[in-house]
Amino acid sequence: LEQRAAELNKVLTQYGHEYYDLDAPTVPDAIYDQLMKELIEIEEEYPDLRFPDSPTQRVGGQTLTAFEKVTHDHPMLSLGDTFSEEDVRAFDERVRQNIGDNFRYVCELKIDGLAISLKYVDGVFVQGATRGNGTIGENITENLKTVRSVPLRLTKPVTLEARGECYMPKRSFNNLNKERAEREENLFANPRNAAAGSLRQLDPKIAASRNLSTFMYALGTNGEEFGLTCHSDALDFLEELGFRSNHERRICTSLDEVFAYIEEWTEKRPTLPYEIDGIVIKVDDYDQQQELGNTVKVPRWSIAYKFPA
Numbered sequence: 001l002e003q004r005a006a007e008l009n010k011v012l013t014q015y016g017h018e019y020y021d022l023d024a025p026t027v028p029d030a031i032y033d034q035l036m037k038e039l040i041e042i043e044e045e046y047p048d049l050r051f052p053d054s055p056t057q058r059v060g061g062q063t064l065t066a067f068e069k070v071t072h073d074h075p076m077l078s079l080g081d082t083f084s085e086e087d088v089r090a091f092d093e094r095v096r097q098n099i100g101d102n103f104r105y106v107c108e109l110k111i112d113g114l115a116i117s118l119k120y121v122d123g124v125f126v127q128g129a130t131r132g133n134g135t136i137g138e139n140i141t142e143n144l145k146t147v148r149s150v151p152l153r154l155t156k157p158v159t160l161e162a163r164g165e166c167y168m169p170k171r172s173f174n175n176l177n178k179e180r181a182e183r184e185e186n187l188f189a190n191p192r193n194a195a196a197g198s199l200r201q202l203d204p205k206i207a208a209s210r211n212l213s214t215f216m217y218a219l220g221t222n223g224e225e226f227g228l229t230c231h232s233d234a235l236d237f238l239e240e241l242g243f244r245s246n247h248e249r250r251i252c253t254s255l256d257e258v259f260a261y262i263e264e265w266t267e268k269r270p271t272l273p274y275e276i277d278g279i280v281i282k283v284d285d286y287d288q289q290q291e292l293g294n295t296v297k298v299p300r301w302s303i304a305y306k307f308p309a
């Protein structure tokens, strides 16, 4: 039976990957559902056969009565906002006054979702949480287990915290609101609210049905324990471990390149399959981030440029 469970685990993970990640299923849904049902039954009867990375975790477990609170090891800061070119120039000026001219930025798309924290012990997903007030968030592990792009097990048995954004792709948002309109239910105003609403459901099966995704953009620490020296290396490291991180990021060594990036994505924004509400500009080197430091709420080494509403 243990062998059967391991075999089902393997084949369902493969089928799931083909269906959800490659959009190219090789077996009909009925077969997939029947095999999943068999594995759920085995795990129900023999709980010690339920491995942490079992594909059954993706369908959502029991409904919770409430979300527990979790205190973040390191505060989850938000971002200072800027709305104009001169605001960005002023930010750049402050950076130069502080650390001189020898630095580079990383520019990224500002994903319009919900900030999340994902914790792993020896490579296994153990806790997912919302930002909450930055210090205390809600434990939404069961819901985040149903989000396909959240790895249940990393490619390396490392212990770390990853931070990023959970979002609902535009297509899923439109389909969800179409279904709700047919059922004469109230519609979600935008994908961000839909993602937040989905993750706040106590029944994980609802989150499982909402086709949420993630882009991870930071480690909880400065990655020293992994020999990382800058933010862009951390993004590559996160991808090696199995996280999704956004590929549109760009190293910028001058403000002109930053403005060119902002210009480019102001134009291309409607073509993206997910919502962004701005661009995030970050000093790349960790030592320089440390030098610049943080205020109580926001980093001094990063700023968000928000698109005009």
Ligand SMILES: COc1nc2nc(N)nc(N)c2nc1C
Pocket: 077, 078, 079, 108, 109, 110, 111, 112, 115, 165, 217, 218, 280, 299, 302
């Ligand atoms: C350093 O803090 C942050 N970095 C970010 N990066 C991207 N790309 N998108 C975000 N939404 C974001 N949000 C925060 C708080």
